[in-house]
Amino acid sequence: MTTTTGLDTRWAAVRAGLSRGWIETRQNLTETALVIGQAIPPVAYIAVLVFMGWILRRKTLPGTDFAVVTMVLPSLLGVSIANGGLSSPAASITADGEDGTLLRAKATPNGMLGYLVGKIVMFASTALLAVLAIVIPGSLIVDDVILDARSSLLLALIFVVGMVATVPIGLALGSLMRSSAQALLVPLAWTLIMGVSGIFYPITVLPRWLQWVAQAFPVYWVGLGARSAMLPAEMVAAEIGGSWRTLEMFAVLGVWAAVGFLLAPILLRRMARRQSGSALAKVRERYMSKGY
Amino acid sequence: MQSSTETTALALDVRDLRMRYGTRDVLAGVTFTAKRGEVVALLGPNGAGKTTTIEILEGFRMRSAGDVSVLGIDPARGNEAWRARIGVVLQSWRDHKFWRVRELLAYQARFYAPFATAEVARPWDVDELIEIVGLSKSAQAKVMTLSGGQRRRLDVAIGIVGRPEIVFFDEPTAGFDPHAGRDFHDLIHRLSDFENTTILMTTHDLDEAEKIADRILVLDEGRIVADGSADQLARELTTAAEVHWSSGGRRHVHAVREGDPTAFIRDLLVKNPDVSEIEVRRASLEDTYMALVRRVESGQSRGGDKPGETAGKNPEVQA
Numbered sequence: 001m002t003t004t005t006g007l008d009t010r011w012a013a014v015r016a017g018l019s020r021g022w023i024e025t026r027q028n029l030t031e032t033a034l035v036i037g038q039a040i041p042p043v044a045y046i047a048v049l050v051f052m053g054w055i056l057r058r059k060t061l062p063g064t065d066f067a068v069v070t071m072v073l074p075s076l077l078g079v080s081i082a083n084g085g086l087s088s089p090a091a092s093i094t095a096d097g098e099d100g101t102l103l104r105a106k107a108t109p110n111g112m113l114g115y116l117v118g119k120i121v122m123f124a125s126t127a128l129l130a131v132l133a134i135v136i137p138g139s140l141i142v143d144d145v146i147l148d149a150r151s152s153l154l155l156a157l158i159f160v161v162g163m164v165a166t167v168p169i170g171l172a173l174g175s176l177m178r179s180s181a182q183a184l185l186v187p188l189a190w191t192l193i194m195g196v197s198g199i200f201y202p203i204t205v206l207p208r209w210l211q212w213v214a215q216a217f218p219v220y221w222v223g224l225g226a227r228s229a230m231l232p233a234e235m236v237a238a239e240i241g242g243s244w245r246t247l248e249m250f251a252v253l254g255v256w257a258a259v260g261f262l263l264a265p266i267l268l269r270r271m272a273r274r275q276s277g278s279a280l281a282k283v284r285e286r287y288m289s290k291g292y
Numbered sequence: 293m294q295s296s297t298e299t300t301a302l303a304l305d306v307r308d309l310r311m312r313y314g315t316r317d318v319l320a321g322v323t324f325t326a327k328r329g330e331v332v333a334l335l336g337p338n339g340a341g342k343t344t345t346i347e348i349l350e351g352f353r354m355r356s357a358g359d360v361s362v363l364g365i366d367p368a369r370g371n372e373a374w375r376a377r378i379g380v381v382l383q384s385w386r387d388h389k390f391w392r393v394r395e396l397l398a399y400q401a402r403f404y405a406p407f408a409t410a411e412v413a414r415p416w417d418v419d420e421l422i423e424i425v426g427l428s429k430s431a432q433a434k435v436m437t438l439s440g441g442q443r444r445r446l447d448v449a450i451g452i453v454g455r456p457e458i459v460f461f462d463e464p465t466a467g468f469d470p471h472a473g474r475d476f477h478d479l480i481h482r483l484s485d486f487e488n489t490t491i492l493m494t495t496h497d498l499d500e501a502e503k504i505a506d507r508i509l510v511l512d513e514g515r516i517v518a519d520g521s522a523d524q525l526a527r528e529l530t531t532a533a534e535v536h537w538s539s540g541g542r543r544h545v546h547a548v549r550e551g552d553p554t555a556f557i558r559d560l561l562v563k564n565p566d567v568s569e570i571e572v573r574r575a576s577l578e579d580t581y582m583a584l585v586r587r588v589e590s591g592q593s594r595g596g597d598k599p600g601e602t603a604g605k606n607p608e609v610q611a
Contacts, residue, residue: 006372009372009376009407012403013402015402016399016402020399023391023395027390099385099387100382100385100386100387103382104382104388108400108403110372275352276347277343277347277383278344280385284385
């Protein structure tokens with residue numbers, strides 16, 4: 001019928017997706033409602049750093065001469081990376097399923113491809129901005145963290161690995177949720193996991209079984225990676241086994257990435273199949289009558 | 293009206309389409325065709341199966357049985373090249389609310405560029421399309437700030453930005469003000485007359501179907517109960533009339549197939565001395581549509597391809 005090849009058409013969709021990612025990133029930076037939403041976590045984290053630095057100024061990390069707050073900064077970076085990869089994709093895909101964004105993508109040739117490329121660009125750029133918003137003021141507030149060429153490069157690597165490990169899982173989780181109200185479960189579960197992942201104090205103070213629970217999730221490992229990049233070598237004493245366990249970190253995050261890449265396409269396709277004008281009308285009616 | 297892009301004479305070819313959920317038949321053997329450039333309205337009450345039909349044709353829903361061809365291709369197997377040739381007009385609600393009108397339309401347009409052919413230039417020029425749907429003044433407005441009518445114009449623009457050969461509209465003018473409705477009719481005519489675009493729209497509003505469509509298909513309980521142009525439907529009805537009267541504190545209606553209801557009224561007056569407020573109304577298309585729907589609902593007769601075969605047979609309807 002035409003001379004069009006599948007590759008040409010998919011490439012056009014990828015480029016459209018890149019433009020989508022850029023447009024939505026710009027919206028995140030210019031729309032007041034979105035800016036506030038983006039700014040709350042970094043501002044809160046910086047406040048936590050200032051507060052902890054003052055309250056616990058004489059408290060040192062067990063087995064080291066460094067202040068506890070020193071380990072909190074890279075740990076919070078790990079939280080931001082994993083949060084940007086897990087919570088926001090989950091929430092955003094559920095919302096897009098409910099408001100018709102996904103249906104529009106489905107009605108467009110290669111629209112789903114463009115949508116996903118756009119989302120990944122948007123999640124990555126937004127998470128990167130959140131990381132910068134913490135690391136720049138944070139390294140001025142907190143003593144003893146290292147921010148040189150080596151640690152920046154390692155952080156960049158951990159950022160990429162962390163996003164690859166979490167975005168597909170986030171999308172898979174979001175596509176399982178039937179409504180935005182259900183999608184609130186993700187940040188709730190997220191908070192619980194964060195609490196045991198050795199962010200505000202070394203994980204080694206927790207009971208052994210809780211340590212194992214925390215180590216099953218990516219948050220702990222992204223945090224560990226960020227600590228290995230930014231903390232002085234002596235601070236490794238407060239970690240499990242007295243080691244940064246770099247290999248284990250890449251292995252666990254690699255497993256999460258593999259599980260995500262396996263599950264996300266299946267669950268996204270299942271979610272896309274459910275999309276139709278009548279399904280959308282039902283959601284709309286539910287909102288009109290129940291409000292959520 | 294003929295275009296060189298024509299590969300098959302029929303844009304839509306639906307034969308014995310069936311859809312079953314559990315034990316319930318939502319579509320019980322729907323058969324119809326649409327030629328290129330034809331504007332077809334699928335008319336019927338809520339729950340008639342209109343949306344199910346259109347979603348099957350859009351490739352968004354699997355069917356239970358029957359043969360379906362949209363632009364020569366089975367929607368269940370339609371690939372992205374097929375998708376590029378069809379337009380689906382969705383009803384926006386909250387999607388893309390921070391996007392600007394032109395920005396969103398230009399984004400959607402990008403997907404269609406590689407599907408351009410020697411015969412069909414894809415996509416539509418975005419600024420020209422914005423002009424056509426009457427959104428020039430709102431081109432830089434955020435989608436969330438548009439009025440309901442403007443939003444529907446944007447939905448239409450997004451649906452046709454790829455210069456589709458067939459466009460599906462599900463209840464297109466729900467929520468339109470009269471002015472927007474008029475513009476919509478003009479746009480539909482422009483698409484079918486100048487672009488040779490085939491249009492299938494669903495509606496429960498006979499008036500709308502009459503104004504827009506070349507042909508009206510009346511769907512009820514999963515079957516096509518009437519198929520013809522608005523003129524054909526109206527011509528069939530010129531003989532029918534309705535007699536309304538009050539008796540025993542109730543309003544009664546009787547549909548008369550023959551043109552002269554006098555005999556019926558004479559008989560009525562003789563048999564019922566308390567009859568008052570007699571009124572004779574020539575049946576409108578609306579009355580016939582409602583009668584068709586009521587008859588199918590009451591299960592008195594089913595099927596029939598011509599409205600004339602089914603119109604006005606209803607002996608008595610108590611209102």
